[in-house]
Amino acid sequence: MTNALHFIACRFIARPCALGLKIQANGPQKAQPNAILEKVFTAITKHPDEKRLEGLSKQLDWDVRTIQRWFRQRRNQEKPSTLTRFCESMWRFTFYLYIFTYGVRFLKKTSWIWNTRECWYNYPYQPLTVDLHYYYIVELSFYLSLLFSQFTDIRRKDFLVMVIHHMATISLITFSYVNNMARVGTLVMCLHDAADILLEAAKMANYAKCQRLCNFIFVMFSLVFISSRLGVYPVWILNTTLFESWEIVGPYPSWWVFNFLLLLLQVLHSFWSYLIMKIACRAISKGKVSKDDRSDIESSSDEEEVPRPSLKLHSSTTTNGTNGTNGTNGYLTGSPCSDEH
Numbered sequence: 001m002t003n004a005l006h007f008i009a010c011r012f013i014a015r016p017c018a019l020g021l022k023i024q025a026n027g028p029q030k031a032q033p034n035a036i037l038e039k040v041f042t043a044i045t046k047h048p049d050e051k052r053l054e055g056l057s058k059q060l061d062w063d064v065r066t067i068q069r070w071f072r073q074r075r076n077q078e079k080p081s082t083l084t085r086f087c088e089s090m091w092r093f094t095f096y097l098y099i100f101t102y103g104v105r106f107l108k109k110t111s112w113i114w115n116t117r118e119c120w121y122n123y124p125y126q127p128l129t130v131d132l133h134y135y136y137i138v139e140l141s142f143y144l145s146l147l148f149s150q151f152t153d154i155r156r157k158d159f160l161v162m163v164i165h166h167m168a169t170i171s172l173i174t175f176s177y178v179n180n181m182a183r184v185g186t187l188v189m190c191l192h193d194a195a196d197i198l199l200e201a202a203k204m205a206n207y208a209k210c211q212r213l214c215n216f217i218f219v220m221f222s223l224v225f226i227s228s229r230l231g232v233y234p235v236w237i238l239n240t241t242l243f244e245s246w247e248i249v250g251p252y253p254s255w256w257v258f259n260f261l262l263l264l265l266q267v268l269h270s271f272w273s274y275l276i277m278k279i280a281c282r283a284i285s286k287g288k289v290s291k292d293d294r295s296d297i298e299s300s301s302d303e304e305e306v307p308r309p310s311l312k313l314h315s316s317t318t319t320n321g322t323n324g325t326n327g328t329n330g331y332l333t334g335s336p337c338s339d340e341h
Contacts, residue, residue, distance in 0.1 A: 093200035103190035116240035229269035
């Protein structure tokens with residue numbers, strides 16, 4: 001169901017919007033046709049070592065630098081176009097906006113959003129309502145689709161981190177549902193969706209070359225991400241799962257597993273927040289973020305390529321710099337305003 005919605009949203013909604021914004025379907029610069037290099041690329045290796053490069057240099061009478069450039073361009077040639085990236089970001093933005101809105105509307109009618117101790121009263125004999133069930137099923141199906149896409153999309157530098165994140169998220173959703181810890185589970189899901197909306201919005205603004213809008217959303221994302229993941233999450237979520245539940249229900253086997261997964265998520269939050277602050281410091285010192293740390297497009301100073309857009313922050317805003325890793329789900333390990341995804 002999620003994949004079907006994904007296809008419909010990208011094909012009939014996001015693509016027309018992208019074309020209306022004059023986003024081109026052109027991908028990276030293509031490598032010039034060469035049968036020998038193509039055979040090495042497809043049958044032997046996409047990353048030739050120094051010895052093989054020297055052999056190819058003698059065989060083709062090309063210098064090593066030119067061959068390296070050819071392999072780099074050939075690898076980039078398989079990467080998705082800006083149009084494809086815009087469609088993916090618009091799909092994720094739409095989902096996060098919908099599910100976050102649904103979560104807020106659902107939670108504001110509950111008692112446990114105002115008093116987290118309500119998550120544990122009468123546990124585990126708490127009713128599972130239709131609205132709560134729907135919330136869980138939609139979130140679980142989306143994160144399953146994100147996990148599977150990690151193995152079919154381009155491998156980025158944070159591939160392992162994103163797989164761990166998605167698996168931890170799926171495990172948390174499933175485990176909390178099976179053990180009827182759904183009340184606190186809804187708080188975790190809603191909290192995480194808030195920053196992801198801004199991340200995908202910043203990417204879309206970047207792909208549409210709306211640089212000022214991208215910069216503004218990027219700063220907003222930084223503030224929401226760091227404050228929610230390093231502030232609200234431990235104070236609001238971990239406090240109730242570690243201490244209030246211990247006081248009201250007492251320790252039990254699933255308590256240890258549930259809190260281990262939540263703490264693992266906090267470790268990932270700290271990792272991504274470190275990368276966000278690293279980019280902020282670089283923005284302060286250099287005045288811009290010129291390169292995405294996890295970009296799937298390779299470049300080199302010796303290549304004649306169109307320079308990628310950079311995030312330019314004025315001194316009044318550089319303290320709020322940011323990154324997904326591709327997760328939450330595309331979370332930052334670089335700036336979305338630097339052709340990140």
